[in-house]
Amino acid sequence: MESSVINNLLFGFSVAMKWQNFGMMIVGSALGTVLGMLPGLGPSTGIALLLPLTFVMPPEMALITMCAVYYGAMFGGSRSSILLNIPGDGAAVASCFDGYPMAQQGRAEAALAISAIASFIGGLISCVAFVAIAIPVARFALRFGPPEYFVLMVFALAATAAISKEELLKGLISMFIGLMLTTVGIDLQSGVQRFTFGTVELQSGIDFVVVIIGVYGLGEILKGYQTLRMKGETHVQKKFGRIWISWDDWKRCWLPMLRQTPVGFFIGVLPGAGGTIAAMMSYNNEKQLSKHPEEFGKGAIEGLAAPEAANNACSIGAMIPMFTLGVPGSGTTAVMLGALMIYGLQPGPLLFQNNPEIAWGVIASLFLANVICAVINIPLAGLLVRVLAVPPRVLYPLVIGMAFLGVYTINYSAAEFVLLTLLGLLGYFMKCYKIPTAPLILAVVVGSSMEQTFRQALLMSDGSYVVFFRSVICNVLWLLAALSIAWPFISDWRQKKKRAA
Amino acid sequence: MRRDTVVGLFSVVLGGLYGAETLRIRSATIGSSWAPRVFPLGIAVFLIILGAAVLIVDRKKAALEGGKAQKAKARDPGYAKLIVGTLVLCGAYGFAFEAFGYILSTLCFMFLLLMLVNEPKRWTSNIVITLVFTFALWGTFVYIFDIMLPPFNLDAVREMFGLGGGI
Incomplete structure (x- = not known):
């Protein structure tokens, strides 16, 4: 690692260790853990709901808090998987497979401990990898002009929309609805009003925070209503012995954690493929590599350790395209990218040059948040899991109330409450009809810059579309975009061929 | 369909x-x-x-x-009432927020929402949650975040009910 990188990292630590920032990191990690635990409120919803509250903070503190919430949510997601067999978020699905059977067998303490240890190890290794590759990627991104940025955004959106063959078309529809929402308001280049229907409130466009809170927050709750009274009361184990693992457990887990961390990290860097894919893939990998595959699904501790390490590694990896290229790779990083934009910061390669206190402060905070989350999630696990006993019938109204207040703080106007309600309805419709919401969120965040770069590129070339194929970078990105759309079909074809053989 | x-x-x-x-x-x-x-x-x-x-x-x-019907997921029979009720309350909250001020509108909104979702039989806990939520958030916003929340606005109420503005 270059000495300048180490110096920058040390500078980052000096920023992150300021007592105000460190204090918010602790608050964010605890809040994130709690939000991650609660089924239906994943990191994206959690950050979206808390985002307006960070408007009063300096940018580096706000970003550090949001990263801590994200990180805490990744740690906390597995708590409800282990104790209730209900994942706190998608990335914690794989933790149900062996975590819940372990709890059923009276090994909840070991399950809670190993999930936090694996998250810590996966996160720590990934933080080091992040520091090592962030600067080279950012330097490379300096070669990007408007056409390259436009194609990069096309690739990021296509990869997010094309997660599976079944959801490809609906993912693309979701993406175009998101882009559609970004075209509302006064056009930045010509000053022409678009889709405002004579409403003054719509002239400045639809704020992406309203879309995120509406679609993720309100939409999720309306969907949750469908099964609200069927769930009954939740009974959570509240008394635990010592939350730790035995030496035998450690011997079974260390290697799976180490070998699945790079898998999770790499998946995180790729746009679109999020924590759920990282966790599932690492679980399947480990099952194939294990000497006792028959124990998987019946409480194999390595079946819990591997996906936990991978999903935390993934969450760190997902921040690389956001910080270095200014393009989000997941719904959560899209929310964080939007936050950077709200503070008037230009995410991307120049962030490291123009705002080193933010870029390096946030990177250093990831190391510290990793330690804080481990402390919160191991000794305090018994205390925190009590949150799981809060019934959704109480939780949902509280979240709705928070969502509305959050939206009010964006413009200090209640005019957007109606918009929030309509977007909540849109989110509910999308969830009911199995239209993925992540592509919409990504499109809402990058849509405006996508259109601007598209038009800047056309201005550069006097209207010739050939400009989008002007460089090797553009062509490689087009190829990757095409490949990401074709990949679900290729993968399906390969599986069919395998089965036939 | x-x-x-x-x-x-x-x-x-x-x-x-x-x-x-x-x-x-x-x-x-x-x-x-x-x-x-x-x-x-x-x-x-x-x-x-x-x-x-x-x-x-x-x-x-x-x-x-071959025309087989898609399997429908089991749902709470009263969920439609919950959704419509929540949407109506959210819309009304939007109109009432600036006219009636944060405290009055949030007290009504949260209480009615809790009565709908947490059921009327738990009315005592609904009142307690409403009061704690409304005043805790008010304190957090006003004293910690230094964000002013709208007070009761008589003119806006008159305008809302078509009674003309100002005294």
């Missing part, structure tokens, strides 16, 4: 309406007159094409499944 048929139709109709509205956008006076319409028009075309593709794929699937 099958789930994907609804999605396909929704996308085609949305794309059509959005495309029609795109054509009504004023021409730009600077640069290319069509510039503000190009990007939205592309979105509209893609929405229609993708919607049509969903409909075609769904028809094929339906033919393969």
Whole structure:
């Protein structure tokens, strides 16, 4: 690692260790853990709901808090998987497979401990990898002009929309609805009003925070209503012995954690493929590599350790395209990218040059948040899991109330409450009809810059579309975009061929 | 109607309406007159094409499944009431927030929402949660975040009920 990188990292630590920032990191990690635990409120919803509250903070503190919430949510997601067999978020699905059977067998303490240890190890290794590759990627991104940025955004959106063959078309529809929402308001280049229907409130466009809170927050709750009274009361184990693992457990887990961390990290860097894919893939990998595959699904501790390490590694990896290229790779990083934009910061390669206190402060905070989350999630696990006993019938109204207040703080106007309600309805419709919401969120965040770069590129070339194929970078990105759309079909074809053989 | 048929139709109709509205956008006076319409028009075309593709794929699937009905997930029988009630309360909260002020509107909103979702039989806990939530958030916003929340506004209330402004 270059000495300048180490110096920058040390500078980052000096920023992150300021007592105000460190204090918010602790608050964010605890809040994130709690939000991650609660089924239906994943990191994206959690950050979206808390985002307006960070408007009063300096940018580096706000970003550090949001990263801590994200990180805490990744740690906390597995708590409800282990104790209730209900994942706190998608990335914690794989933790149900062996975590819940372990709890059923009276090994909840070991399950809670190993999930936090694996998250810590996966996160720590990934933080080091992040520091090592962030600067080279950012330097490379300096070669990007408007056409390259436009194609990069096309690739990021296509990869997010094309997660599976079944959801490809609906993912693309979701993406175009998101882009559609970004075209509302006064056009930045010509000053022409678009889709405002004579409403003054719509002239400045639809704020992406309203879309995120509406679609993720309100939409999720309306969907949750469908099964609200069927769930009954939740009974959570509240008394635990010592939350730790035995030496035998450690011997079974260390290697799976180490070998699945790079898998999770790499998946995180790729746009679109999020924590759920990282966790599932690492679980399947480990099952194939294990000497006792028959124990998987019946409480194999390595079946819990591997996906936990991978999903935390993934969450760190997902921040690389956001910080270095200014393009989000997941719904959560899209929310964080939007936050950077709200503070008037230009995410991307120049962030490291123009705002080193933010870029390096946030990177250093990831190391510290990793330690804080481990402390919160191991000794305090018994205390925190009590949150799981809060019934959704109480939780949902509280979240709705928070969502509305959050939206009010964006413009200090209640005019957007109606918009929030309509977007909540849109989110509910999308969830009911199995239209993925992540592509919409990504499109809402990058849509405006996508259109601007598209038009800047056309201005550069006097209207010739050939400009989008002007460089090797553009062509490689087009190829990757095409490949990401074709990949679900290729993968399906390969599986069919395998089965036939 | 099958789930994907609804999605396909929704996308085609949305794309059509959005495309029609795109054509009504004023021409730009600077640069290319069509510039503000190009990007939205592309979105509209893609929405229609993708919607049509969903409909075609769904028809094929339906033919393969031989008209078997899709399995419906078990749902709480009263969920529609909860959804409609919440949406109505959210809309009303939007109108009441600035006129009646944060405290009064939030007390009413939260209490009614809790009575709807947490059921009327738990009215005592609903009152306690409403009071704690409303005043805890008010304190957090006003004293910690230094954000002013709207106070009761008599003029706005009069305007809302068509009684004219000012005394």
